[in-house]
Amino acid sequence: MKRILYILLLITAVSFSQEKDKAELLALKKANDYVYEGNDLIGKEDFVLAEMAYRKAISEKPETIAGMYNLGNSYYEKGAYNEALFRLQQAAKTAISKAEKHKAFHNIGNILMKNKQCKEAVEAYKNALRNNPTDDETRYNLGLAKICAEEQKNQDDQNQDDQNQDQDKNQDSQEDNQDQDKKNDENKDQENEDNKDGEDKEDKKDKGDEEDENGKPEDKNKDQGKGDQEKEQPQPQQGQLSPQQINSLLEAMSNQEQKIQEKMNEEKQKGVIIKTDKDW
Template sequence: MKQIITGLVLFITLFGFSQEEDEAQLLAAKKANNFVYEGNDLAESEDFVAAEMAYRKAISEQETSVAGAYNLANAYIKTENFDEALFRLEQAAKKATSKDEKHRAFHNIGNVLMQNEKCKEAVEAYKSALRNDPSDDETRYNLAVAKVCAEEQKDQNQDQNDENQDDQENQDDQENQENEDNKDQEGENEDENQDQEEGEDENEDKQDGEDEEDDEGKPEDDKNEQGKDQEEDQAKPQPQPGQLSPQQIKSLLEAMDNQEQEVQEKINAEKQKGVKIKSEKDW
């Protein structure tokens, strides 16, 4: 990018007053102009701090002093205080009453905006300057430079927006893929749980089947033996009410024999030990 032509110009605006104007206002205008002259001399000697103070005094004496605001802005430009410079130049543009004053203010506003890399805004400022002085080739040249700069910034911003959009789309795709993976994993887990539950159900059914087979599906031999026992029981004489059956009598006699044998064995054992036994029966 070519260097911008600054075209900073110091000027003094004198205001004409009618004879009817108040002498206080005339005196304030003269004091303001004197401070502007003082500031200009200090600026030429590059004492911009002192020049700034002089221009501020000029504005203090006469708030409508275009020269004070404009030249104060130029002092800020020299010290690269562009924010303050832009503020004072905008003041000067608003207070200006002639096309020449407006042209100078807008021209330098464009220069400050270009320093701040605000090319699009600078284009508008240079256009305003040319509206007040279409013959200024310097302003026309700066306008052309600002347009090129604004177009380059537009392309850069578009590229940045496209890059940001691509990054966002990639991020969205990644999130969608992660969501799909999570859904697939959840589906696999559900299938595994379902298979496990089905396996448990099959085991329970199998166990139930085995239990039923134990209870109801006994071997045929067992069934035959049970049937024979039942037939034998049915073939045996049934005892009459109040009487013992032959089987009961047989069982009772066998129990008595067994107990008598146990007593006899106990007596014999005691004899072998040589101790006196009891004659009473334990039972």
């Protein structure tokens, strides 16, 4: 009984495998048909319908290298380099044979050169030569890619040097501005200090003048101070006697009294009294 059951399971498995193989073969046949259709449309320069045919081929059998590769090439012919690069990278990743990988990497290098990605193109051509070292066209493209990559490197270095020089110039300019600001601040501080010294000297001068006005002359010139005192003595107003006039009058009166006294003494001697009137 067990033996019969085992035989039935084996028959079922074989039948299922055959059906799966038939489905895969059918899908592969359809995919190849779509690839052929796409190739025919490319020959007629009908890129839109060709793209649709290649997409159908990939849909029927995703690992169809011809569909990915030819779709990528169709994008390349249209100038859609980013889409072409994506499809060819898919083809290179999926490919099994070295011939398929070589073609995919070679065209990837061509697309990268179109995009001015020379350094990346060098690596793509190297991968192509690893799968087919005898391809002279790939070797020639690799030489061009190396020259292009070296020129780009030199240009990048020059741009970096220019950028560094600009940064150095900007830094020097900032330092010069800082030095100028510092010098301006020092000049301003010195100017403020000079103004302060001038104000102190002016204050001392005003204080000295105030002391002179308060009757405190400088010791170094007494005669000049005395003359200033005399000049600063108040002048008599109209109708009043000056101190000198008063002194002179007092002196005259004293002399007059002395004369009168002498006369009185003489009159006493004669017995006659004389009265005097003061006119002041």
